[in-house]
Amino acid sequence: MTSTPLDRRSFLRTAAIAGGALLVPAAIAATASADAAPQFAHGVASGDPLPDGVLLWTRVTPTSDSLPGSGQGPTVDVRWDVATDSGFGSIVRSGVVTTGPERDHTVKVDVAGLSPATTYYYRFTLDGATSSIGRTRTAPAPDAAVAGLRMGLVSCANWQGGYFGSYRHLAARTDLDAILHVGDYLYEYQVGGYGARDKTIRPHVPEHEIVTLTDYRQRHAQYKTDPDVQALHALHPWLITWDDHEYANDTWSDGAQNHQPDTEGPWSARKAAAQQAYSEWMPVRLGPGNTIYRTVRWGRLAEFSLLDLRSYRSKQVTAIEGGMDDPSRTITGDAQMEWLKGGLASSPAQWKLVGNSVMITPIAVTGLAAVVMQALGDLLGIPIGGVASNADAWDGYTADRTELLSHIADNNIQNTVFLTGDIHTSWAANVPVQKGGAAVATEFVTPSVTSDNIDDILNIPPRTGSLAVEAILRGYNPHVKLVELDSHGYSVVDVNAQRVQADWYYLNDRTSPTTGVKYSTSMAVASGTHSIQKAGTRL
Template sequence: MSLPDPFRHGVASGDPTPHQVVLWTRVTPTEAAQPGSGAGPQVRVRWQVARDARFTRVVSSGSQTTGPARDHTVKVDAGGLSPATTYFYRFSYDGVHSPVGRTRTAPAHDADNARLRFGVASCANWQAGWFSAYRHLADRDDLEFVLHLGDYVYEYGPGEYGMGIGNVDVRRHDPPHEMVTLADYRRRHAQYKTDPDLRRLHARHPFVLTWDDHERMDNSWRAGGVNHDASEGSFAARSAAAYKAYDEWMPVRLSGTSALGDGTRIHRRLTFGRLAQLSLLDLRTYRDEQVALPVDSPTLDDPGRTITGDAQMSWLKRTLDDQHCLWRLVGNPVMIAPVRAPSLYSGLLDKVNQATNGTVPLPTDGPPYNTDQWDGYTADRKELYQHLRDQGVNNAVFLTGDIHSSWACDLPVDAAAYRLTGGSVGTEFVCTSVTSNNLKDITGTPPRTSSLAVEAAVTTANPHVKFLNFDDHGYAVVDITRRRLQVDYFKISARDDRKATSTRMASWATTVNSNKVHAVSTGVQG
C-alpha cells in the first residue's frame, strides 16, 4: 500500500518544443525510500497528459519504472502534442494521483507568432530567505515558461552564506553540511522541491534551465572549484555526483534526451516559432580556471583561455547566425558586458565581494575585479562580439543571472570608444537574485542609500551600462513582439518575509535591429 503522499516533491515540466515536453516527478513509495537513501523498492509510475484539468481528454500517456538507482525520480519526454497548446499532466502510483501540473508547448517551427512572454529567475539560496519571487511568478497566467539562469540550489551547510552580514539562516539546509556526495546532492535537490512556492511555480509553468556554479560548487571550472579542496575527495567524483543528481531532479534534457545518464551537455537551443530562439549556455563545464587577482591584462587576454570551450563557441556562433527567428536570445549564466569602475576604497570593494560571493563586477582601475565572468575571458568575448559585428547579426539579447543585481547594458565591441561611437552589437539584461546577498545586505545599510554612490560610479565609468540596481531581490518578466523586447524588473519587499509583496521597479527594452537598450515608463500588461 502506498504512502498517503507519495508525490511530496511535486511535479514539474520543462524544455517545451512544438510536439514534446519533459515531465518530472519523484515518488516516495515507502518511508525508507527517502531522497539520497539508496533504499526502497523498484516501482512503476504512470503518467498522463490531457487537454483538460479533469483528464477527460487524455492525449498522451505511459509509464516508467523507477527506484533507488535514480533516487525514485521519474522523467519522461511526453510526445504527440500539438504546438502552442496548454496541457495538464499528472502521475499516479498505487492508486494515488500526483498534484496536477500545467504546461505549454512551443509554437510550431514556422509559426508567425506575434508575442512571447516568460519569467526569469536566478540565485535562489534556501538559507538566505523565502522564495517569494517564485510565488509571484506562479501567480501570473500570462507566461509561456520560466527561464532559470542557474544557482537553483546552493551547496553550503548551515551557518555559511546565509542572509546578510551575519549569514543568518532564515531556514537551514539539509543535509546540515556542505553537499559533496551523491546522497548530499540528492537530499539538497529534494529539500528545495519541498518549498511550496517553488513547487507551485513548477506546477504552473514549464521551466527552461541552465546551471551556473552552485549546482556543483562555488566558482567551479572544468577541473576544480573555489569551494572544493582535497579533504572533500575527488573533484571528478563530486562533479559526477552533482551532474547525476541534477539530471535526476530537474525537468531538462541533457545531451538532447530526458533519459538519465546520456551525458552532461546542457547547452542547447529552443525555438518559439519565427519570433525567437533561445540558446542556453554552459559556462562552467568547459572553462579554464579563473585567473587570480591581481592580474595583468595579457593574462586576461590570452587567446588560449576559454569560458565556453571551442566546441560550444562554434555552436553558439552557428545558432546566432541562423536567421529563422527574429530575436536571438542567449541564456547566459554570467555577465558578458565589460565593466570598469573608478577606484573605490578597498574596504568597500571587500564588502562588495563578500556581498555577492565574489560575483559582482566592481573592478579597480585596470583589470576587472571579477574574473569569474566574461571579463576574465576577454578573448572569447572579443571573438563573439566581432562575429556578431562582422556577420551583421542583429537582435542578439543576452539574458543573465549570477550577480544578484539588475542591469541593462549595450554591448560595445570597443568599450573605450563607446562614448564617441555608441556602437553596440547586442544587449544584455541581468536579473537579480531570488534571495542571495547583494550589496546592501552585506554592508548593512538601508536599501537605496549607500549603494547609490556605487551605482553612479559604475554607470559613469561605463556609459554602455544604462541601468543598475545593487539592492533589490526579485525576478523579471520578458515580453517580446516583432517590434521590441521589453524586460520588466520586479522586486520583493523582504526576503525574510514569507508574505513578501512584489512591485515593478523598472522597465527597459530594445527595439528591433537597434542593438541598444532604452528605458520604458510602463510595464507590460497581463
Template sequence: MKALILAGGVILLCLRVFSQSDLLETRSVVPEPCMDPFYHGVASGDPMKDRVIIWTRVTPADENQNPVVVGWKVATDTAMSDIVQSGSLITTYERDYTVKIDVTGLQPDQWYYYEFYAYGKRSIQGRTRTTPLEDTYKDSLRFAVVSCANFEAGFFNVYASLADRKDIDAVLCLGDYYYEYATGGYSPNPAAGRVVEPLHEIVTLDDYRMRHSIYRLDKDLRRLHQLFPWFCIWDDHESANDAWMGGAENHNSGEGDWIARKEASKKAYFEWLPIRDNDQEGQYEIYRTASYGVLVDIMLLDTRLTGRSEQVSWGSSQLNNANRSMLGTAQKNWFLNELSTSTAIYKLVAQQVMMAPLTAFGIPVNMDQWDGYPTERSQILNHVFYNGIQNFVVLTGDIHTAWTMEIPIGASRAGVEFVTPSVTSPGMDLGSGVGESVIMAANSHIKWCNLNRKGYMIVDVNQNRVQSDWYFVNTIDAADAAAVWATSYYANQGSTQLHATNSIAFARPDIFSDVPQHCPRIVVEEEEPEPEEPGLAVQEVQKDIIVIGMYPNPVSTILNIHFSNLETDEMTMEILDETGRNVFKETFICQQGSWIKQINTTDFAPGKYTLFIHDEGNPVLKRNFVKY
C-alpha cells in the first residue's frame, strides 16, 4: 500500500462487510499527500476593513485527544516575506482540530496571503482580501454567488470554473453547502460515482463533522476556498430538509431531539467554515452585515433556524396569521433597521429562499419560500417601498434553478431579485423551454428563468447599475471546469426595472492578484521561517498512512474510523487492549478512495486501546482510543 489516510474528526467507510463481494467503486475524493497534515486545505471569510477570518483543520498525529499547536502568518506577498501578522494557538478534539483566527490590524481593500504550520509542515497558502473603508467609493465590486451542492449528484465543476477566474472580490454561499441525506438518499448520479460519508443520514455532531470533512476533501471546493474570502449562510440541508425553528420535514422522533440536532449542526458549521464567531458563545447566529464602502452593504439573513415558523399548506387558515414569521422578531427588527440606516448605494440582501412570488394559476408553487409567509414579506417590502429605500437587491439560492425578477408590491416594484442555479442539485426539467415560457406567462414580474442547468452568478455592482451574469457548466457527470455565459440582466441605479444585455460585466484592474499554488510552497533551508515559530521545521517525507479522524473518542458503542486509501490494496485492522491482548482483527481488500470503517466496541471492556493498520503484514499506522 503506497498511502492510506485516516483522521480524527471525520469519517469515510471502506467496505461495510469487508469481503471480496463488497468492493466498492473508487471514491471521487482522495486527500492529496502534499497537504499533510492540512488535508482539508485553508479558507478565509467574513472580511472587514481591518480584519478577516482565516481557517484550516490539522489532522492530528495521534488519536489520544492531545492538543495540537498550530502557527500562522499573514503577509502581503506570496513569498511570505512581508509578514504583517502572526501567532499560534492550540486546537483540540473538542473543536474537531479546526483552527479559526480573526486576524486584525490589516489594511483596507488589500489582498493578503496566509499559511499555517504544524508538525514541522506548512499548509497550502491561502489568499484573501479585506473590504474598503466606509467612505471609499469603489469603481465596481464583483461577487460570485453559489448554492446547493449535493455531493452525490455530480462533480463540483461550478467551483472549478470559479477557481479558474481571477475577477471576483468574494464568494457568497447562500446555503445548502452540503446535504444531510444518507448515501443514495437524494439524486445520486451513477455517472459521477460520488459517495458521501458517513453513509447514513447525519444526525449527531460527529456525523455533521464527518460530512463537512468529506466535502472539504473535494479538490474544487478546497481550491475555491483557498483563493477567495467567502460569506456563508446556511439553508435547510446543513441541518435537515425544510427546517424551521422547531423541527424539519426530514426529522422524526427516532432521530432524537430536534433542538439537540439543530445545535449540533450549527456547532459543526461554525467549526468547519470561515465564519466569525458570535460575541455570545454558543448562540451561532448567522445574520450580519458586511460593508463594502459607499457602494455596497451586504445583509446576510437566516430564513431557517433563528425564527421561522412551521410551514403551512396553501389555503391554511394560518397562512396570513400575523404571528407567523420567516425571520423572527429580533432578526426582522435588526434587518429593517439595517435597511433604514445603511448609507451604501446598493443594499444586497443575501438570503436563502425566493422572495418574489411564484404562482401557477394564482396559487403559490412553494410554501417553503416567502410565498408561505406573506404577512412578513409585506412588512419588509412596505418598509422598503414607503421609506424610499432604493437599490434593494435580493440574492437567492435554494430552488436549484436560475431566475431574474422584479419584486412586486401592489402595482409597483420594491427591488430586483437574482436567483443562482445549483452547483449540482437537480432542477425542474420540464422540456426545452416550455416550462420557462409557461412560468413567465403566468408571472409578469419574472423576466427570465432556466429550470435545469447548473452554474453560478457573477453579480457586478458599479456606480451606475447592478448586473448579474449567469454562467452554466457543461456537465456534472465528469470533471470539467468549462462554463459558458447564459444571459445577463441589469437594473440602473435608482430603478427597479430589469433590462437584458448581451454585454457581460468586466472587472476593474486592481482586482487581479497573484494566485497561490495547489500544494504548499517549497522553501529552501536558508529561507525557512525562524525556529521559534510554532510547529514549523523542514518538511518530512510523506508518510504512508495519515489518520483523518476517529469518532467518537472516547467511544461507547460504534467507533468510526475515517481514512483514505490512495491505492487499492489488502489491509488488516487489529485492536489491542492495554495488556496487549488482541480484541479485534479483520483483513480485507480496500479500494482507492476515502472511507469510514465502523467497529462495534460494545463488548470491549472500559479502558485504553490501540488500533493498528497493517499493509502486507507490516504495521504502518498506530492510533489510540478510549472505551468507556
C-alpha cells in the first residue's frame, strides 16, 4: 500500500491517533451520493492510475429530459478540478470537457501532469452545481521502491441478487490503494431472470433483457445510482476488466449462450452496443478497437496484466462434446497471448499480478451426485457424467493454458499470481502446468458480491451440504488449498516484498442493505515459491 519510502499505513495510524486524519475519506464515502447535486446523480469515479495521471469519470444530467439512454438533452461544458486537498485550496489541474447525448452525457478526463504516489481530490461543476468530491491516487514511479500495495478484489455484482454490501464495507476501510474488479460489474437479465434463489431483491431497469445501446446505457446508469457503488468509486481508483455479463452470459467472440440472433438481432450489433456503453460509463481506458487488455505498473513491487477473456475466445465446448484440448481453439486470441507472455517475461516488477476474469487452475471432479454436478455446472460449465471440466474457464481451453503456464515455467518467471472472479465462490490454489504436476503460479479467487452460488442453486442452508462437496473437490484436486462454495463477499489482497496475502470476508445477508460482514480466512504465497499457505494474521 505504501508508494513512497514512508510507510503510509503507519502514517495513517499516527494521524488517526493525533485526531481526525481519516475523516476526509470517511466523509467522501458518506456523502458520495447523499449530498450530490441532481446534475451529478450517478456519482464520480477514477481509474487506471499512472505515475503522472489518472482517468476521471462522471455523468451529468443537465436537463430533465437528459435521462440515460434517452438521446435527449443539450450539449454542455463541464468543468473539472484536481487538487491536493479536499477543500480545493490547492488546485493543480483543471479544464473543461464538452459532452452531450452522443455519449450519453458521460464525462471522461484523462488527467496528466500529476506527481507519482500522490493522493488527489477531484470534482466536476456544471452550471454552478458541483459533484460530490472524489479521492484518487496516482501510481508510484516505475522505478520506485514500494513497500506495499493493498486492494479490494471484487466480482459478480448482480443488482437483482441483493445489495452491494461488499462495496460498502470496502469503502469503510482506510487502508486501500485501489479496487480490482475482475468482471460482471453488471448483469444483462430481465426482471426475474436472475435473482437471489430465484427471488428478485431489486428489479432491473429496463425490465427486459438488455440488447440495444439504449438498454445498456440505462442498465449502467441504474448500477451507478447504488450508494455503495458510488461510495467505493469516489474513494479509490479502480482497475477493471469485463467478463461475460457486461454483454450476455457465456460470451465468446461471435456470440453468447444468452443471445438469440433470431429475436435479438446480430451479435455484432449487441457487442458494439455493450462496448460503447461500457466505454462511456466506466472509468477505464480502452485502446483502439475497444481493446481492454492492458498493463498497470505499481513501482518495482508489482505489475498488473488485466486480461480480456471474452472478445477473442472460441466458442465453448464440453468434455462430452470434445475439443477442449484442440490447439486451434483459444481463450485469449493470438495477439493477447503474445502480449501476455512477453509482458510476464520482461516485467521488472517483483510480483506479476494477473487480473483474470475466469479461473485458470485445473479442476477435476468425479463421484458427486448428479444434482450437485448440475449445480456446479451452472457455475463452471461442467457436464454431468464422466470427467468434469470447467468449460467456460481456462479448463475449456487447455492448449492456451498449457502454452501460457509452460512459458512461465520455461522462462523461470517467478511470483505470478492470478486474481480471479466469475465463479461466485472462494478458492486459493497452486497452479500446475498439468494436473498433478509442479506448480508454476498461484491463484486467489474472490466470491460473488451477490450472485448465486452452490447453496443458493441447491436451495439448501449455507454451510451444510456444500461441506461434503468441498471435501471431494479438495480430495480430487490436492493443489487446491481453499474452496468455499457458499458465501458472498469480497477479498482484500496485500502485496509486499515477502508475500502476497488474500483475506476473504463474507456478508451476513446479501439481501439486506445494512448487512454486516465477517472475516473468514487468510492465505498467502511467499516470494520465490508457488506454494499457498494459511496466513496467521488477518489484514
